[in-house]
Amino acid sequence: MSGAVLDKVSRRKAADSPWAVETHGLTKRFGESVAVNSVDLRVPRGCAFGYLGPNGAGKTTLIRVLLGLTRADAGTMSLLGYAVPRHRDLALARVGAIVDEPRFHGHLTGRQNLQILAAAREPAARGRIESALDRVGLSHRADDRVTKYSMGMRQRLGVAACLLGDPQLLILDEPMNGLDPAGMHDMREMIQSFVAEGRTVVLSSHLLDEVERTCDAVAIVDRGKVIRQGPITELLAGTSIEVEIDCSTPEAANTLLAGSSHGQVTVTEQGLAIALAAGRIAMPSPRSIESS
Ligand SMILES: Nc1ncnc2c1ncn2[C@@H]1O[C@H](COP(=O)(O)OP(=O)(O)OP(=O)(O)O)[C@@H](O)[C@H]1O
Ligand SMILES: [Mg+2]
Numbered sequence: 390m391s392g393a394v395l396d397k398v399s400r401r402k403a404a405d406s407p408w409a410v411e412t413h414g415l416t417k418r419f420g421e422s423v424a425v426n427s428v429d430l431r432v433p434r435g436c437a438f439g440y441l442g443p444n445g446a447g448k449t450t451l452i453r454v455l456l457g458l459t460r461a462d463a464g465t466m467s468l469l470g471y472a473v474p475r476h477r478d479l480a481l482a483r484v485g486a487i488v489d490e491p492r493f494h495g496h497l498t499g500r501q502n503l504q505i506l507a508a509a510r511e512p513a514a515r516g517r518i519e520s521a522l523d524r525v526g527l528s529h530r531a532d533d534r535v536t537k538y539s540m541g542m543r544q545r546l547g548v549a550a551c552l553l554g555d556p557q558l559l560i561l562d563e564p565m566n567g568l569d570p571a572g573m574h575d576m577r578e579m580i581q582s583f584v585a586e587g588r589t590v591v592l593s594s595h596l597l598d599e600v601e602r603t604c605d606a607v608a609i610v611d612r613g614k615v616i617r618q619g620p621i622t623e624l625l626a627g628t629s630i631e632v633e634i635d636c637s638t639p640e641a642a643n644t645l646l647a648g649s650s651h652g653q654v655t656v657t658e659q660g661l662a663i664a665l666a667a668g669r670i671a672m673p674s675p676r677s678i679e680s681s
Pocket of ligand 2: 448449450489562
């Protein structure tokens with residue numbers, strides 16, 4: 390079969406896959422340490438999917454493996470139904486990604502940076518620059534040098550760069566990093582609007598609360614291993630964690646906490662027991678667990 394016919398067959402097979410990202414036993418080691426540990430991931434098309442875990446859990450490494458920026462040691466993967474690395478070119482033509490943080494030429498303007506990135510893509514990418522800038526709310530600053538951009542503006546420019554390829558899949562590594570509450574709100578709305586258009590957004594985060602607000606489904610990763618995954622409503626339904634606090638005046642503390650939204654408070658012999666709803670729990674880093 391000729392290459393063109395093979396591509397056509399691959400495209401048809403890919404379109405039949407219900408998964409935007411699928412991995413089986415995906416593993417990446419750095420020496421003795423396993424950064425991505427036999428990960429089986431299934432990200433349905435057309436949803437916002439959170440890859441949630443503390444610092445060092447292997448979120449960025451998984452993204453780098455998916456994009457072919459580093460090689461897997463074991464396992465298989467597909468993006469938009471295309472087996473990669475075999476059909477990486479076909480897959481990546483419809484993937485936009487930000488890894489770690491977006492990097493640009495600081496001495497050039499936002500628009501000039503997008504022009505350079507568009508030149509490396511299909512011819513239609515150039516025609517998407519203005520709508521991408523408009524979409525992320527940067528049109529009025531597009532002729533400023535990127536050195537003058539705030540962190541939030543760089544994140545927006547990163548998303549605009551993703552849009553140049555009219556992506557079916559966006560992979561965003563910690564897109565809320567460095568954003569103030571208003572910036573986080575805007576980013577969340579942008580992500581949800583992409584999903585409303587039928588695109589899939591995979592984002593990594595260490596913020597449970599943020600993933601809960603933004604995503605439809607989640608995989609929870611700890612030390613490279615996915616420990617749970619599924620629709621967010623199923624995973625978080627009824628989940629709570631109980632924290633015991635030593636306290637010399639538990640009754641007084643209980644009165645102070647009465648009516649607060651911190652969770653269910655019970656007075657115990659030592660102090661207080663507070664049942665926190667999952668959405669209120671920050672993800673601790675392994676280091677903070679180890680040192681506590
Ligand atoms: N190039 C590398 N060489 C050696 N070890 C690495 C390399 N990149 C990552 N690691 C290790 O792999 C593990 C996972 O790192 P990774 O950056 O993927 O975590 P992360 O979940 O993205 O963390 P963060 O929330 O801090 O961004 C860490 O223990 C890290 O030290
Ligand atoms: Mg990371």
